[in-house]
Amino acid sequence: MDETIRIIIIDDSEAMLVMINTMLNDLGYHNVTAFSSPIKALAELHQYPTRYDVVFTDLNMPDIDGMGLIRHLGEMHYKGGICIVSELDIRIIELAAEVARQQYVCLIGNISKPIKMDALQLVMDRLHQAEERKFLNYDQISKKELITYIVHRQVMPYYQPKLNPETNRVESLEVLARIVSPGQPDAILPGRFIPTAIRFDLMDLITMQLAEATADHMKELSHIFGDTVKISINLSPSQLSDLDIPNRLENLFQDRNIEKSRIVLEITEEYELKSSEQMESLNRLRIHGYGVSLDDFGTGFTNIQQLRSLPFTEVKIDRTLINHIHADQFSQVIVQSLVGITESFDVDLVAEGIEHFEDLDYLTKHHPGILLQGFLICRPKPIESLSSWYRNWLKGVGATVKSV
Structure with a gap:
């Protein structure tokens, strides 16, 4: 994996933040920042819009829910990937993906709770596959x-x-x-x-x-x-x-x-x-x-x-x-x-x-x-x-x- 990948986790459950952080560390991702407050997370993303490669977010949170967060990320032209961490009805997944596309942000998946390691790995693999399209790791000819x-x-x-x-x-x-x-x-x-x-x-x-x-x-x-x-x-x-x-x-x-x-x-x-x-x-x-x-x-x-x-x-x-x-x-x-x-x-x-x-x-x-x-x-x-x-x-x- 790429040690330079930077990740934000947003969830109002401290226990969930610790769990996801630990699992990402086990997969080799150590540049992880966790927020229990979506408002503080958005402030961080506003200040550093290109610093983070992927956002993991819960849907059901106080102050700003996951859909509101996606809208805000669209308004700031966030270019990284977004993953929803929540047990979702199939119709909610479809609608969330469509809303994300209309906001011009990239929804790369959803992970159901309780979180499994292979599901987390799949989302990170999807992020890497999307990055490969940018040809960043090739020695380019003149x-x-x-x-x-x-x-x-x-x-x-x-x-x-x-x-x-x-x-x-x-x-x-x-x-x-x-x-x-x-x-x-x-x-x-x-x-x-x-x-x-x-x-x-x-x-x-x-x-x-x-x-x-x-x-x-x-x-x-x-x-x-x-x-x-x-x-x-x-x-x-x-x-x-x-x-x-x-x-x-x-x-x-x-x-x-x-x-x-x-x-x-x-x-x-x-x-x-x-x-x-x-x-x-x-x-x-x-x-x-x-x-x-x-x-x-x-x-x-x-x-x-x-x-x-x-x-x-x-x-x-x-x-x-x-x-x-x-x-x-x-x-x-x-x-x-x-x-x-x-x-x-x-x-x-x-x-x-x-x-x-x-x-x-x-x-x-x-x-x-x-x-x-x-x-x-x-x-x-x-x-x-x-x-x-x-x-x-x-x-x-x-x-x-x-x-x-």
Whole structure:
């Protein structure tokens, strides 16, 4: 664990504060501050808004209850994670999560009382998984190096399948960026170059290079997975602000005679979709016939009500909600609510980050209509490795996993 993680616990029970503090210490987290008064806790957070990474709070407290605390944290633009420590009705969990999203704060879970160590560990794991998305622990390449790789067309697509558990077949593939250079024994992972690309405004060049390479691969991908397989390409909300993005993609795929219905643009949920340019681009992509996917649902700002109004054709549930879903009521409630909405709007639902057999078993039994994506099924692969993987999967590896 990260020894720098700083935690606040808020509960009007001194005994509960001592218990949670002790359990966090046992898990290796020692930078813990406890408050029996929510008013004093808020004063601390107001004074040091970026000091604390996660807040554990009770709901039923005097002066300010847990929901009021969440509202105050939203007003101060708190960027850390929030965990509710309380025995909750399922409907309360769902509503609390929705209120948190409307306040633009990140509710990472709830822990029922009496608290168990594995439940506490699960919440902290979820916090670390969310932090990994920021690529803070990668040795990042320089602007000059990245431009050299782009000029030499060494930004290449790797593909990760999205599997239909009912048919055991691949329905879609996500395009993931890798840098493949003759001087490097292994592909360079996104964590080393995406922050550089964002910082120096190079994401459009990377996206178009990936899209062009993917267009060149479409014939072979269709041969491996069938003529209806879809391809997902990532776009950031900031790229949607460029009104020319839909036109450039249109020209590329039209020139290659690729059906636009087979192309899905995955929009990451890290930042709020709110500008008129973003909305216009989103709508234009759908008007042109592309699929549009909301990626990483559960980590950003799109609340469930927005899913009813924005023209998404797919929603991807972030791995922080999928990891250990078999044992986590919070995740189960959020996913169940999503299933109801996406089914009523004929929107595909994808669970990303499948890494454990227990989670695979839970999802296939309770939500067989959700597409599955993750290392347990297939790691991202270059196109040269996809055919042999899929043959082996259909021969029996997939059937073995499916039967677990």
